[in-house]
Amino acid sequence: MSMPSICKTLGTSVLMAGMAFGSAAxxxxxxxxxxxxxxxxxxxxxxxxxxxxxxxxxxxxAEHLDINMKxxxxxxxxxxxxLDRDARGNTLMIFHDQSYLGNLYGVQGYDDIFEKxxxxxxxxxxxxxxxxxxxxxPYETLDDVIAAVGNGEEVRVAIxxxxxxxxxFSALKNAIAIEHPGMEDNLVAVNTxxxxxxxxxxxxxxxxxxNGTVQANEQxxxxxxxxxxxxxxxxxxxxxxxxxQAPEDGLGQTTREQLLQxxxxxVSVPMGNGNNFxxxxxxxxxxxxxxxxxxxxxxxQALAEIYAEGEIQETQKNSFFIPNFKPSDEAxxxxxxxxxxxxxxxxxxx
Amino acid sequence: xxxxxxxLDITFFLLAALGALVGIVFGAIPGMTATMAVxxxxxxxxxxxxxxxxxxxxxxxxxxxxGGMVPAVLLNIPGTPSSITTTFDGFPMAxxxxxxxALRVCVVASLVGGLISAAxxxxxxPLLAEFSIKFSYVEKFLIILLALTVIASMSRNMLVGIFxxxxxxxxxxxxxxxISDGGNGxxxxxxxxxxxxxxxxxxxxxxxxxxxxxxxxxxEAEEGIxxxxxxxxxxxxxxxxxxxxxFRGRLTNLVRSSFIGTFVGMLxxxxxxxxxxxxxxxxxxxxxxSDEMGKGAPQGLIASESANNALxxxxxxxxxxxxxxxxxxxxxxxxxxxxxGIQVGPLFIPENADTWYVMMTxxxxxxxxxxxxxxxxxxxxxxxxxxxxxxxxxxxVMMCVVGAYAINYGIMFDVWTLLIFGVLGYLIQKxxxxxxxxxxxxxxxxxxxxxxxxxxxxAGSYGIFFTKSPIAVVLWGLIAAxxxxxxxxxxxxxxxxxxxxxx
Numbered sequence: 001m002s003m004p005s006i007c008k009t010l011g012t013s014v015l016m017a018g019m020a021f022g023s024a025a026x027x028x029x030x031x032x033x034x035x036x037x038x039x040x041x042x043x044x045x046x047x048x049x050x051x052x053x054x055x056x057x058x059x060x061x062a063e064h065l066d067i068n069m070k071x072x073x074x075x076x077x078x079x080x081x082x083l084d085r086d087a088r089g090n091t092l093m094i095f096h097d098q099s100y101l102g103n104l105y106g107v108q109g110y111d112d113i114f115e116k117x118x119x120x121x122x123x124x125x126x127x128x129x130x131x132x133x134x135x136x137x138p139y140e141t142l143d144d145v146i147a148a149v150g151n152g153e154e155v156r157v158a159i160x161x162x163x164x165x166x167x168x169f170s171a172l173k174n175a176i177a178i179e180h181p182g183m184e185d186n187l188v189a190v191n192t193x194x195x196x197x198x199x200x201x202x203x204x205x206x207x208x209x210x211n212g213t214v215q216a217n218e219q220x221x222x223x224x225x226x227x228x229x230x231x232x233x234x235x236x237x238x239x240x241x242x243x244x245q246a247p248e249d250g251l252g253q254t255t256r257e258q259l260l261q262x263x264x265x266x267v268s269v270p271m272g273n274g275n276n277f278x279x280x281x282x283x284x285x286x287x288x289x290x291x292x293x294x295x296x297x298x299x300x301q302a303l304a305e306i307y308a309e310g311e312i313q314e315t316q317k318n319s320f321f322i323p324n325f326k327p328s329d330e331a332x333x334x335x336x337x338x339x340x341x342x343x344x345x346x347x348x349x350x
Numbered sequence: 351x352x353x354x355x356x357x358l359d360i361t362f363f364l365l366a367a368l369g370a371l372v373g374i375v376f377g378a379i380p381g382m383t384a385t386m387a388v389x390x391x392x393x394x395x396x397x398x399x400x401x402x403x404x405x406x407x408x409x410x411x412x413x414x415x416x417g418g419m420v421p422a423v424l425l426n427i428p429g430t431p432s433s434i435t436t437t438f439d440g441f442p443m444a445x446x447x448x449x450x451x452a453l454r455v456c457v458v459a460s461l462v463g464g465l466i467s468a469a470x471x472x473x474x475x476p477l478l479a480e481f482s483i484k485f486s487y488v489e490k491f492l493i494i495l496l497a498l499t500v501i502a503s504m505s506r507n508m509l510v511g512i513f514x515x516x517x518x519x520x521x522x523x524x525x526x527x528x529i530s531d532g533g534n535g536x537x538x539x540x541x542x543x544x545x546x547x548x549x550x551x552x553x554x555x556x557x558x559x560x561x562x563x564x565x566x567x568x569x570e571a572e573e574g575i576x577x578x579x580x581x582x583x584x585x586x587x588x589x590x591x592x593x594x595x596x597f598r599g600r601l602t603n604l605v606r607s608s609f610i611g612t613f614v615g616m617l618x619x620x621x622x623x624x625x626x627x628x629x630x631x632x633x634x635x636x637x638x639x640s641d642e643m644g645k646g647a648p649q650g651l652i653a654s655e656s657a658n659n660a661l662x663x664x665x666x667x668x669x670x671x672x673x674x675x676x677x678x679x680x681x682x683x684x685x686x687x688x689x690x691g692i693q694v695g696p697l698f699i700p701e702n703a704d705t706w707y708v709m710m711t712x713x714x715x716x717x718x719x720x721x722x723x724x725x726x727x728x729x730x731x732x733x734x735x736x737x738x739x740x741x742x743x744x745x746x747v748m749m750c751v752v753g754a755y756a757i758n759y760g761i762m763f764d765v766w767t768l769l770i771f772g773v774l775g776y777l778i779q780k781x782x783x784x785x786x787x788x789x790x791x792x793x794x795x796x797x798x799x800x801x802x803x804x805x806x807x808x809a810g811s812y813g814i815f816f817t818k819s820p821i822a823v824v825l826w827g828l829i830a831a832x833x834x835x836x837x838x839x840x841x842x843x844x845x846x847x848x849x850x851x852x853x
Contacts, residue, residue: 045681046392046681046682046685047675047681047682047683047685051685052685055393055689073389075550077550078758078761081546107529108536108537108549109535109549160530160532161529161534162529163529190807190808191532193528193530194530194618194619195674196618196619196674197804199672200483200487204483206486216673218693219695223696227696228483251693252693318691319688
């Protein structure tokens with residue numbers, strides 16, 4: 001290649017690169033959401049479902065909008081504080097049902113999210129919220145637990161108070177109050193912390209049943225019965241329709257068919273008026289109340305396009321999440337209705 | 351086997367080495383930790399695939415824990431919470447002009463600790479995981495109590511030391527007993543107007559950096575900052591006064607501390623600072639020349655650094671055998687597995703033999719790389735003490751402030767915490783209180799509370815602390831021996847002083 005050709009080639013490359021960069025910068029500057037965007041989450045763990053799901057969504061949004069987006073696992077109270085301070089839209093939050101359950105349970109640091117923040121779109125469900133017993137437990141089904149408590153037997157349940165872990169416990173207590181009035185106090189909460197602590201309570205015979213997840217506990221259900229660590233699922237709080245959307249292979253060696261044994265109608269937790277309790281742990285965005293409506297619309301539209309493409313659903317399903325996109329307005333209405341159902345349960349047992 | 355060898359390509363080793371190097375830098379900067387190094391680099395692993403990703407992350411983990419020794423020895427600032435006990439003897443050695451020697455002792459101890467823990471992990475992981483689940487709240491509380499007995503044994507004046515330790519525990523309880531630990535989430539020990547800031551209490555690292563770093567600078571400023579940190583006397587060149595002979599007669603300490611680090615690492619939630627404090631306690635109780643500890647004794651460094659590096663293998667035991675992270679860094683590692691669609695749990699090792707061998711290779715290789723990087727670079731790193739104080743100290747203050755601000759991703763109150771505890775650290779030394787017991791109380795106080803309350807909640811009576819299990823009885827025996835030793839040593843030293851002082 002001659003010198004002039006090299007110069008031409010280089011010149012053209014620079015020009016094309018410049019055009020590409022220019023158009024990318026123009027794309028990035030197109031919408032109201034610009035600059036660096038920080039997505040804070042209500043968990044301090046980068047190993048949990050909140051971080052994993054938020055990463056999937058933030059990566060997809062960053063690519064689609066051509067902006068820089070980073071997930072920070074700062075924990076609930078810090079995340080709310082960061083959100084309070086930033087009305088520009090450079091701080092967004094992703095959390096799940098604990099954001100309003102914490103308020104219903106009166107946990108300090110949790111305000112009414114429907115009043116204080118703008119509810120953004122829902123993005124996915126973690127269908128794995130579960131209750132487990134030791135493999136050699138006398139309780140074969142959740143009905144056995146309800147009946148035993150109704151007969152005056154004390155059943156200890158290890159939970160983390162004030163959120164997703166407790167709502168199933170509250171619903172079970174409510175069901176016992178309906179079926180065996182006055183006996184519900186025999187269902188005793190053992191307040192613990194992490195999943196490790198809950199498992200330890202079971203290994204140590206300090207709890208008869210624990211709250212867990214399909215993702216964290218499935219391997220324990222495959223251990224032989226004489227293993228001190230062996231567990232058995234008794235109940236998944238998810239709706240039947242949610243589990244039906246899970247991959248056919250399920251998780252680990254537990255198939256979708258097997259998981260369906262642990263949800264309604266096979267397992268029923270009455271909550272009055274002929275209805276059964278179910279609970280899907282759903283992830284959604286939260287925004288500063290004063291954030292520009294144009295940003296809310298931009299994210300709604302971007303996510304609608306991303307979900308229309310269909311790729312994100314595959315990624316979410318591979319990680320055992322159920323895709324569940326609802327735009328902001330729909331999500332706010334849906335979550336507020338959902339909250340009022342659980343508010344009734346919590347009020348009933350107080 | 352050939353399958354596994356095919357996974358170990360040049361990129362794998364380069365990533366592990368790069369991880370160790372970056373980890374050392376993170377660990378060496380006050381305020382940055384191994385956990386932060388792993389968390390920051392986690393997104394990079396998405397594109398790498400599981401094996402290459404693990405090589406990078408394990409390198410970061412080993413490097414991050416080891417790097418903490420550098421500021422601990424040279425600047426009296428623990429780079430990570432688990433290098434707290436390294437400051438006790440490291441900085442006095444640096445002040446005596448033996449900074450390079452101290453760092454080389456630390457590097458060798460770290461390598462031995464890391465390799466022993468890797469061997470234990472490889473040979474006994476499932477077995478030890480079975481053993482670790484016998485440690486419930488009661489046993490964990492007693493382990494913390496045993497570590498706390500060091501407060502008595504390392505105090506110059508036992509009463510003052512115990513008071514300082516209790517003050518540290520009190521400071522650690524400010525904030526809330528978090529609901530994520532099974533508590534009630536209510537604030538305590540503060541005024542209402544402080545609730546927005548102190549909801550989660552004082553962050554550990556700003557407190558550590560403030561009490562050690564800022565307070566030291568304030569004390570130096572009072573004296574008038576002139577030259578280097580005794581840099582004139584530092585021996586540079588071949589070994590800087592170091593020889594492997596320093597480990598003669600201290601192999602028991604090295605091996606015992608490595609096992610203590612591995613053991614504490616495998617108890618979820620107990621953490622690296624407890625591991626190094628516990629190893630230091632045992633060396634203090636069992637060493638023939640324990641009087642020297644705290645004044646620049648190599649055996650203190652050996653105990654501290656071998657234990658905190660041994661934590662790495664130990665913390666991986668519950669992670670890989672139970673799916674439960676042993677410390678905050680391995681909790682981030684779970685993220686790497688989850689994002690690659692791998693479940694860690696009791697069946698992880700039998701079902702993922704390739705990944706298991708790959709992890710072991712990365713862990714051993716990262717330790718060896720850490721050794722060569724640090725052992726041969728230490729001569730240059732130690733030259734930091736030759737920088738005049740009037741240049742060095744402003745840089746340290748700036749790094750402390752930036753580190754404190756970065757710890758919780760940009761909370762200004764952490765900078766205020768740094769400054770408050772800097773001034774507090776200065777004042778408590780002025781009024782004659784002891785810094786080391788206070789900080790140990792602060793580090794272990796929160797955990798002691800959780801395990802104590804949970805033990806009582808699960809049993810309903812104090813008797814559980816004595817009757818829970820044979821392990822509890824053994825731990826009480828160790829606690830009693832440790833306290834008795836402290837009292838005897840204190841009486842001996844008082845008698846010695848009385849004999850020496852003229853009438």
